[in-house]
Amino acid sequence: MNPATKINPEDYVLSVLSPEDRLKAALKIAQETFLKTTLTIKDIERAIKKVRRRTYEKTQRSSRC
Numbered sequence: 001m002n003p004a005t006k007i008n009p010e011d012y013v014l015s016v017l018s019p020e021d022r023l024k025a026a027l028k029i030a031q032e033t034f035l036k037t038t039l040t041i042k043d044i045e046r047a048i049k050k051v052r053r054r055t056y057e058k059t060q061r062s063s064r065c
Helices: 009-016 019-034 041-064
Strands: none
Touching: 019 041
16 A cells, blocks of 8 residues: 655645636746846736736637647
8 A cells, every 4th residue: 555645735726726717826926026126117027918918819729629
């Protein structure tokens, strides 16, 4: 019999989120992280919009098939 594997709670929480929610969480973490850099908020928000746009386009392409 195999011993029970140890589960990291953070990994479990992320695994139950939808891909969209995971993306939102990752972007929120990135936004908070980069607040302490020389990047401006506009730079970060522009990058976030770009990533979201690409993700949205991919989901739209895959749903058409």
